[in-house]
Amino acid sequence: AFPEIAALAAIKQTKKPRHKDIFEHTMKVVDAVAEAGGSLHTRIAALLHDVGKPATRRYDSKLGWTFHGHEVVGERIVKQLGLRWRLSSASTGKVAKLVRLHMRPINLSDEGVTDSAVRRLSVQAGEDIDELIILCRADVTSSDPRRVKRYLANFEKVVEHLKDVEEKDELRAFQSPVRGDVIMAETGLEPGPLVGKLKKMIEEAILEGTIPNEYDAALAYLRKIKDSVLADDTHSAENKNA
Structure with a gap:
């Protein structure tokens, strides 16, 4: 019934360094989103946020395992699942958007948090920005508590910057003031x-x-x-x- 989820559990690791168990990580993210009071759409997005990883998994001798573009592939899979599960187009769109954007806040913390970057994120997420934050915060998992602490600290800087820019610019549901x-x-x-x-x-x-x-x-x-x-x-x- 859920081959895309089964594919996460079926991933075999034959080379080191090993990456985290994607299925186990997914279950942790689903639990964390539920505990944080995430909406049904966000809980579905938590279940599906890494479904693009099996198709994008590559081994780099210098970097180890990579999953470049898994969020884009994941968005496409979500749209296909929306049809199969007979979700409304609005529900499918929300889940697909959350999956597509779930890497952006953490990537911003690595790239440097600028006003223009967080403005774009706010516009892209629109009314779902709070749910995206819940999903992204839940996505920070590791067996190393120090690593979790470091990632969360960087993530919270992005969240604070996002709130500051939104308050200043009132960018929710943004469009040009000149129609x-x-x-x-x-x-x-x-x-x-x-x-x-x-x-x-x-x-x-x-x-x-x-x-x-x-x-x-x-x-x-x-x-x-x-x-x-x-x-x-x-x-x-x-x-x-x-």
């Missing part, structure tokens, strides 16, 4: 991809911290960039027709 109708009125454009491109550029500027997440600042930025964007589009169209 498509305003962009069309300012540029004379008809509905189409160029309107979406301008809207996306405004959102990127906010995420990068170039402008604040405020209507007036976003409108001023639109007026600043619109002529060059429209000119580039016209130039591209002329080249295609030449």
